[in-house]
Amino acid sequence: MIVRPQVLWFILVLFLLAAQACAVAAQKEAFSGSSSRTAPGSDVTGLWEGTAVNGCGFVQMERTRCHAVVNIALTMTQQGSTVGGSYKCSTGTMMQLNDTGEIVYGAVREGGLSLRVMLPDGSSCIFQSKRSAERMGGNYVCLQGAAIVERGQWEVERIY
Numbered sequence: 001m002i003v004r005p006q007v008l009w010f011i012l013v014l015f016l017l018a019a020q021a022c023a024v025a026a027q028k029e030a031f032s033g034s035s036s037r038t039a040p041g042s043d044v045t046g047l048w049e050g051t052a053v054n055g056c057g058f059v060q061m062e063r064t065r066c067h068a069v070v071n072i073a074l075t076m077t078q079q080g081s082t083v084g085g086s087y088k089c090s091t092g093t094m095m096q097l098n099d100t101g102e103i104v105y106g107a108v109r110e111g112g113l114s115l116r117v118m119l120p121d122g123s124s125c126i127f128q129s130k131r132s133a134e135r136m137g138g139n140y141v142c143l144q145g146a147a148i149v150e151r152g153q154w155e156v157e158r159i160y
Helices: 005-032
Strands: 046-054 069-079 082-091 100-109 112-118 124-132 135-144 147-158
Touching: 046 135, 069 100, 069 147, 082 112, 100 124, 124 147
Parallel strands: none
Antiparallel strands: 046 069, 046 147, 069 082, 082 100, 100 112, 112 124, 124 135, 135 147
């Protein structure tokens, strides 16, 4: 029996999507058991706007995106240490294909924030930050399946 290359690619894509879905489910399950206590003044509920700047490291798949800037907005709601909400971005210096996303995992811990945003094409971005009053920023990494496709830095401030 001869298997066509298209069938192998299809199976590989299905496997990667299943693995990514399992990882997100495991994150949600692990997080659901964590403490709902947070430090005073650590609530991130609201609209946060700023920018994300793509790095230019060796993992950069599209060289035309080196140092690309996109405008980002995070609308977050916090219950205890759990954060949910939505992500939007708009063109800065580079056009963006995925302009919306959902925060599928979010956690506030000791002055920091961790988020995983799922995008419509099945890719995801993981944001890590430190927070100071009404501003936060840090690093992000975007994944397509298990492959890193982009890394960079981001910074936002609370609008309301």
